[in-house]
Amino acid sequence: MLQRILLRYRLFLQISIILLGSAIALTGVHAADPDFGPNVLVFDPTSDAADIQSKCDAIFSSQERSEFGPDRHALLFKPGTYTTKIKVGFYTQILGLGKMPDDVTMTGQVDCNADWNAANATVNFWRGCENLFIAPTSAKNLWAVSQAAPFRRVHVKGNLDLFQVASNGQGGWASGGFMADSQIDGRILPGSQQQWFSRNSTWSNWANGVWNMVFLGCVNPPQGTWPAKPYTTIEKTPIIAEKPFLMVDGSGTYSVFVPTLRKDTVGESWTDGNPQGTSIPLSDFYLAHADKDTAATINDALTAGKNLLLTPGIYHLEAPIKVTRANTVVLGLGMATLNPTKGTSAMEVADVSGVKIACVLFDAGPTPSPVLLQIGETGSKQSHADNPTGLYDIFCRIGGAGPGAATTAVIINSNDVIGDHAWLWRADHGAGAGWTTNPSTTGLIVNGNNVTYYGLFVEHFQEYETLWNGENGRTYFYQSELPYDPPTQDAWKHGNVKGYASYKVADNVQHHEAWGLGIYCVFKQDNIYCDNAIEAPKGADVKFHNALIFRLSGATDNSGIGSVINGTGEPATKKKAKTEITEYPAPL
Numbered sequence: 001m002l003q004r005i006l007l008r009y010r011l012f013l014q015i016s017i018i019l020l021g022s023a024i025a026l027t028g029v030h031a032a033d034p035d036f037g038p039n040v041l042v043f044d045p046t047s048d049a050a051d052i053q054s055k056c057d058a059i060f061s062s063q064e065r066s067e068f069g070p071d072r073h074a075l076l077f078k079p080g081t082y083t084t085k086i087k088v089g090f091y092t093q094i095l096g097l098g099k100m101p102d103d104v105t106m107t108g109q110v111d112c113n114a115d116w117n118a119a120n121a122t123v124n125f126w127r128g129c130e131n132l133f134i135a136p137t138s139a140k141n142l143w144a145v146s147q148a149a150p151f152r153r154v155h156v157k158g159n160l161d162l163f164q165v166a167s168n169g170q171g172g173w174a175s176g177g178f179m180a181d182s183q184i185d186g187r188i189l190p191g192s193q194q195q196w197f198s199r200n201s202t203w204s205n206w207a208n209g210v211w212n213m214v215f216l217g218c219v220n221p222p223q224g225t226w227p228a229k230p231y232t233t234i235e236k237t238p239i240i241a242e243k244p245f246l247m248v249d250g251s252g253t254y255s256v257f258v259p260t261l262r263k264d265t266v267g268e269s270w271t272d273g274n275p276q277g278t279s280i281p282l283s284d285f286y287l288a289h290a291d292k293d294t295a296a297t298i299n300d301a302l303t304a305g306k307n308l309l310l311t312p313g314i315y316h317l318e319a320p321i322k323v324t325r326a327n328t329v330v331l332g333l334g335m336a337t338l339n340p341t342k343g344t345s346a347m348e349v350a351d352v353s354g355v356k357i358a359c360v361l362f363d364a365g366p367t368p369s370p371v372l373l374q375i376g377e378t379g380s381k382q383s384h385a386d387n388p389t390g391l392y393d394i395f396c397r398i399g400g401a402g403p404g405a406a407t408t409a410v411i412i413n414s415n416d417v418i419g420d421h422a423w424l425w426r427a428d429h430g431a432g433a434g435w436t437t438n439p440s441t442t443g444l445i446v447n448g449n450n451v452t453y454y455g456l457f458v459e460h461f462q463e464y465e466t467l468w469n470g471e472n473g474r475t476y477f478y479q480s481e482l483p484y485d486p487p488t489q490d491a492w493k494h495g496n497v498k499g500y501a502s503y504k505v506a507d508n509v510q511h512h513e514a515w516g517l518g519i520y521c522v523f524k525q526d527n528i529y530c531d532n533a534i535e536a537p538k539g540a541d542v543k544f545h546n547a548l549i550f551r552l553s554g555a556t557d558n559s560g561i562g563s564v565i566n567g568t569g570e571p572a573t574k575k576k577a578k579t580e581i582t583e584y585p586a587p588l
Helices: 002-026 049-063 295-303
Strands: 040-043 073-077 080-087 092-096 104-111 127-136 140-142 151-156 159-161 178-180 183-189 195-199 202-206 212-216 231-234 237-240 245-248 254-259 262-265 277-281 285-288 307-310 314-317 321-323 329-332 337-340 347-349 356-363 369-375 390-398 406-412 418-426 442-446 452-459 466-468 473-481 503-505 511-523 528-530 541-554 559-561 578-584
Touching: 040 049, 049 073, 049 080, 049 092, 073 080, 104 140, 127 140, 127 245, 178 418, 178 452, 195 452, 195 473, 212 473, 212 511, 231 511, 237 418, 237 452, 254 329, 285 295, 295 307, 295 321, 337 369, 347 356, 356 369, 369 390, 390 406, 406 418, 418 442, 442 452, 466 473, 473 503, 503 511, 511 559, 541 559
Parallel strands: 040 073, 073 092, 080 104, 092 127, 104 127, 127 151, 140 159, 151 178, 151 183, 159 183, 178 195, 183 202, 195 212, 212 231, 285 307, 307 329, 314 337, 321 347, 329 356, 337 356, 347 369, 356 390, 369 406, 390 418, 406 442, 418 452, 442 466, 452 473, 466 503, 473 511, 511 541, 528 559
Antiparallel strands: 237 262, 245 254, 254 277, 541 578
């Protein structure tokens, strides 16, 4: 009862603040900023530049090495021009608040480097840059990242590097990234970046590639064909609504802009100067705070018809957050983290249309959860083709920061869901990593029909990384590492099959298609094999384009992957580490 009274009081205060802000705006005075909590800094172009720089530097200093730390941060920049050099560390989001990226100009840098790790960016995770214009004052902007580090709706006036050169002049490794709805005026140099997914973006020149680079709906993709070049190019993005984002108008009034669903698109959504979508007033959102809110208070707000904005922090949940209303928007700031503490799921979404969930990290607790995020109930049948649910920058972690357990990271039961960037990770390192310390069976299970995923990263689960049961599924770019830590082959097999395929299409599926898949292995014990990286029905309308397997390393020479798909493709072993196929089934 006390929690409900406090919730109603907070809702009253939020509405009062918005009404007061509207009244002030009518008099020509800017409204006060909402209560985003202590871990959100809102900057104004009239603020002292030295003060802005000092605060950004202080956050980076605390977050540069904080791979499994508890702090979360969002740095918000109101429309205008800034002279600032920002370095982006763990659990930090840099967000412009304009309707257009060019509304916020950052003269300087917004860099992600790997100085802390000798230029090795393979663990530069959990950070983001979104919705601003970067005018580098050096030769380039640096975004040396791996998984869970989205670069969205950004305009760079110059060059962009996706890796970092080490002090010895060699390229430090980076291992996978995501860019969407962005314009790079200069060239992009991936360097030693191992794989990358780009969607609906433009650049003057893409310089090179390593293993697996996918370009979907991009302007001026690099020339060359697989496997001589590691490029997969698809002309148009079949269906997408860009990620919702926070914005503020000239009177200081905040809203969340929800872009319109588009089909068969090429290039960015905003370059005509008139992005299409709907603005939802921030008064329609419940602003949750990790130090105050519980699943009960959040669910009360959702039941009352509110959307949800998760301010930065770790939310320890005694029960799942339940989204039951169509068109609900759940927007996380600063890698807001949901941590179930009593063996429940973290979030459950009903089988309704048009829900948007964006930029949330789901972190398993020590008591096993059946699933961290579930979309639709078991047996969901409704069509949502005209108004799909969208999942943006969904990150799941089992172990790493500490022991954690979940049977499955994400289950999609609803039809017509669009996924736009996910990293589902059973930790391979950290305090909570071990075969029995962070058990988790499967990363993603898709039961719904007509589900499309762009930029899907799934790693280290103990059985199938991805299990696709629904019809008409499509995946554009897939990156996966098999589990490092099976203790023996007998512990990692089913029937007479050694290991588990990373990407499994169920035997009864008739229609499925995937482009640009890279599946890798690093087995810490000897004599560990995976028979097939991909398993799929034969003879059905199931197609794979441009897939590779790679044995990165192993405890000894005796380990590897037997084939790319269904026995097709040479093994990846110590003798021949990498093998590719172009089409499966092969053209007649």
